[in-house]
Amino acid sequence: MATQQIPVVVLAGFLGSGKTTLLNHLLRAGDGTRIGAIVNDFGSIEIDAMTVAGQVDSMVSLGNGCLCCAVDTSELDTYLERLARPSARIDVIVIEASGLAEPQELIRMILASDNDRIVYGGLIEVVDAAEFESTRARHPELARHVGIADIVVLNKADRIDDAARRALRDTLAELAPGRPVICTAYGRIDPELFFDRGPGEDHDAAVRQLSFEDLLREAAAHGEHHRAHRDEHPQNHRENDYRDSKEPNGHPGPNDPNDHPGPNDHHSHHDPNDRSVNGRCGHDDCGAHSDQDHAGHLHAAYESVEFSSAESMHPRRLMDFLDSRPVGLYRIKGFVHFDVPENRQKFTVHAVGDFLRFYPEPWPRGEERSTQLVLIGSGIDAPALRKELDNCRETGPPEADVNSMWGVLRYVASHDGDESGDE
Numbered sequence: 001m002a003t004q005q006i007p008v009v010v011l012a013g014f015l016g017s018g019k020t021t022l023l024n025h026l027l028r029a030g031d032g033t034r035i036g037a038i039v040n041d042f043g044s045i046e047i048d049a050m051t052v053a054g055q056v057d058s059m060v061s062l063g064n065g066c067l068c069c070a071v072d073t074s075e076l077d078t079y080l081e082r083l084a085r086p087s088a089r090i091d092v093i094v095i096e097a098s099g100l101a102e103p104q105e106l107i108r109m110i111l112a113s114d115n116d117r118i119v120y121g122g123l124i125e126v127v128d129a130a131e132f133e134s135t136r137a138r139h140p141e142l143a144r145h146v147g148i149a150d151i152v153v154l155n156k157a158d159r160i161d162d163a164a165r166r167a168l169r170d171t172l173a174e175l176a177p178g179r180p181v182i183c184t185a186y187g188r189i190d191p192e193l194f195f196d197r198g199p200g201e202d203h204d205a206a207v208r209q210l211s212f213e214d215l216l217r218e219a220a221a222h223g224e225h226h227r228a229h230r231d232e233h234p235q236n237h238r239e240n241d242y243r244d245s246k247e248p249n250g251h252p253g254p255n256d257p258n259d260h261p262g263p264n265d266h267h268s269h270h271d272p273n274d275r276s277v278n279g280r281c282g283h284d285d286c287g288a289h290s291d292q293d294h295a296g297h298l299h300a301a302y303e304s305v306e307f308s309s310a311e312s313m314h315p316r317r318l319m320d321f322l323d324s325r326p327v328g329l330y331r332i333k334g335f336v337h338f339d340v341p342e343n344r345q346k347f348t349v350h351a352v353g354d355f356l357r358f359y360p361e362p363w364p365r366g367e368e369r370s371t372q373l374v375l376i377g378s379g380i381d382a383p384a385l386r387k388e389l390d391n392c393r394e395t396g397p398p399e400a401d402v403n404s405m406w407g408v409l410r411y412v413a414s415h416d417g418d419e420s421g422d423e
């Protein structure tokens, strides 16, 4: 018998636009809505997954590489299956795409799933107010991503002035006609706009948080294994097979679309009916349906470099590296360990274009101090970047003193938006 289906919302947006920040806000402000998060990192060190894992128990990570290019979607199917299991009592599943993913490919995967407990819940496209126009000049396909969104979040509104904000709103309204454009700072949106469903009456507060370990245990109890799943459900794993939507009117859209322009809105831009007979998503402008043809995908032009070090980093040498980073190196994220008196916290670092911030916090109990960085860019020299970072390590007795921290401390900002850093 049909039960209410769980909406699967795709959270997309270019590198560093604020997807993880928004997701963490939803997880904190969800007001009892049980959110299952699936995080897709581009680099093999899963920085986003680590950040989100601190906020939510029901989180699974699809690391390394763009999910949109997965020829074998069984991993996604497996995770959707786990999160949608009635015992998980999840109200909504959010997939945070990598900053280079093609959202229409993710949508296609969700629509193609034969899991009848889930339903595609809409695309939220996060736009970096400070970077959008220059990024769009380099990647015109971003306009297409905005064009297929159900809700556009104009994030980092704090970084531009009123006139620029008005101009951007107009541009986005043109790119996504009829779709709501919501201006935010630090992704602080009203969760009601995204999630139609509050917790059901049968939701016992005591069991509200189900840990990922619980999900794994449950999976083990069911003898579930990635391969087993594939063997059991070979129909899930056809390659280049675009099935029709399982349920043409599958959107739950419990909200009155006139009340809440949420992604589950019946007027969603992605009505499953809006698909041609071969099951493709039906958008003329999608242009990237072949699993082999990713030349037009954003990530085709980008590569990621991972760097890890058990040794502490010399702050001045690291700042020299960051200050002289090549233009193509658009995104850096990770954690840095400095062995400097009074500065031995975990320094989370984010660079997005010219933007650079450090966020010092105590190291979580039991977490080994180390530096882990992911660098993402276009036309970058990976071996040279790794070598430069290697040179920032303190391989002998720590040389850095408090004074050498000044360069770093100039860029310290708190997570809640205290913008004290220089640019």
Ligand SMILES: Nc1nc2c(ncn2[C@@H]2O[C@H](COP(=O)(O)OP(=O)(O)OP(=O)(O)O)[C@@H](O)[C@H]2O)c(=O)[nH]1
Binding pocket: 013, 014, 015, 016, 017, 018, 019, 020, 021, 022, 048, 098, 099, 100, 155, 156, 157, 158, 159, 184, 185, 186, 187, 331, 333, 350, 352, 357, 415, 419
């Ligand atoms: N000033 C400002 N900074 C923001 C805002 N939202 C996010 N940031 C900062 O932007 C940086 C990147 O944010 P993330 O949430 O990690 O961005 P993302 O889209 O998940 O990044 P990728 O997954 O790498 O694509 C972090 O330093 C955030 O603190 C905002 O509204 N204003």
